Amino acid sequence: MRASQLPLFTSKNDPSDAQVASHRLLARAGYIRKQGSGLYIYLPFGDMVHRKIVEIVREEMNRFGGVEVSLPVITPAELWQESGRWDIMGKEMMRMHDRHEVGYALGPTHEEAMTDLARSFLQSYKQLPINLYQIGKKYRDEIRPRYGLIRCREFTMKDAYSFHADDASLDATYQKMREAYRAIFERCGLKTIPVEADSGNMGGSGSEEFMVASQIGEETLLLCSDEACGYRSNQEKTEFISANYGLQPIVSGAIEDFDTGELKTIEEVAQLTGGAPRDFIKAVIYEDAAKIIVCFIPGDRELSEVKMKNLAGVNDYWLASEETIKAVTGAEPGYAGPVDLKYKDGDAVSVTAPPTGHKKTLRIFFDNHLKGRSGLIAGANRTHFHKKNVAEGRDFTITEAHDLINAHAGDICPQCKKAELTETRGIEVGHIFKLGKKYSEKMKLTVLDPNGKPLTPTMGCYGIGVGRTMATAIEQNHDERGLVWHKNLSPFLVYLVSLAKGDAETAFVDKLYATLQAHGISVYLDDRDERAGVKFNDAELVGFPFIVTVGKKTLESGKIELKLRRSGEKFELSESELIAKLRGD
């Protein structure tokens, strides 16, 4: 392709709203352009890269047994109502109505739609397993679109859904998808870290995320420092284990209230008493429309909202209001504790005064690391007072302890139980998980088993963000001059800089352009009437793997200049040497 046919959209200025390298450079190099918050135009080069990733994904999905289909972007509300997610998905799901006031969603994901398709044609266990996938646009009204292609409101996703007669079959497909994902990211030249993950509100059990390590990553990953162990996990999922709480002596002594005045925070009270934050019981209180959730954890740690949310079974929740806290503890916020709490787990608490008297169910959760401890300091459920010498088992009892805390670097690996964890940040580009029967049951998908009895298939679900893959490829591969593409993703293999003047030189360039193409090499010929510097700069900005320069010097020496974009290495080659090099012979 020639620049005179397919123009460059490069710019000298960085867009003012770009915060990260991939966004800044993709915009400046003319691959993408923002049209609205979280909405991007793919310009010619951007679209070409996007299509290459799609094709890689498609080939690998097909190779590992996927069956491609294409579902409508707009999904009927009744499917979402069947699964119960019409109300759960919240504002993130964009909704619309047709002229008859029938509701629809702009599909943020397609479990329901795909399960609906499956039940329309699956009748026998003999048709299982089957892995249906599509590559198409998804819409999510993100709270905060960010980082260019990394967090958009419209994005292309490959989403696959597998259906199985039993767990062994699901396991087999899950393993195949793990292989497929490794192959896909490998071909894209992306280094990914597969980690154990939380399965979120999709439901299900086993789950693995494919992460690209990056400082701008929105996920925290915990990796076991012992490579032999090899444990890797998303913080949301990582079980928190610490030895810091087990080694302490049993502290006896009578429990007593003491006046802490206006001091509420653990730091403040610790200063007053001289105690360490780890000897405090921190109370964190949330509520949703129907529940109040009180979590007690060691004072030096932070609650994992994801763990709390999964445990409590809530989705749309918030930090408890002052009124709610008063209703539960009888005190101002800042003095909640497990001892002398008016209510117990499961009680109904009035959060509004009579006569309305709206009631919510109280849930109380304790963290594992409070079990068996004594000498603790906790809120007294009495304004201005805390309790000291609190002992679990005597002053309050934990019947069921949970994992409620965010693990961090320095905590103990939950797999080998020995080595410490280290932390890194990551961007999620792919996610595979075992869904189980959540959707097949809700949507009444059944097939007949060998005995002629109905069988509800179990499901798996596998996603890849295409735009995100493109953006992270650049996050990993760029320099101050611009983009650096892997040859499998680059719009063209070669950027041919023509510095030709006059007919003879132009004829030489045209011939070389034709020759390279005849050898199956994709070439972008910069035949613009621009100065050399402009072309060199654009060549480096757009980031194709090879930059070939032809001008007066070439005709004089007979040698063609080749520059490798990534390393900057230069070669002077004959035409046949050049072709061999470009073809990787």
Next chain:
RNA sequence: CGGGAUGUAGCGCAGCGGUAGCGCACUUGCUUUGGGAGCAAGGGGUCGUUGGUUCAAAUCCAAUCAUCCCGACCA
């Protein structure tokens, strides 16, 4: 949704009571021509929108919309 900021030419920005400016880009001409050319001449903005204050508003006030940043969602 809470906290912070910004909307002025295609892009990046200045101007912050007296009627619109800079760099890049664009158009034309001449020169130049292997690392973002020089000179000259041009074109382009109801200053996000609406309302108010004022003799006078891009500038002050209010509302509204949009965008971005910091926190809770996800491929």
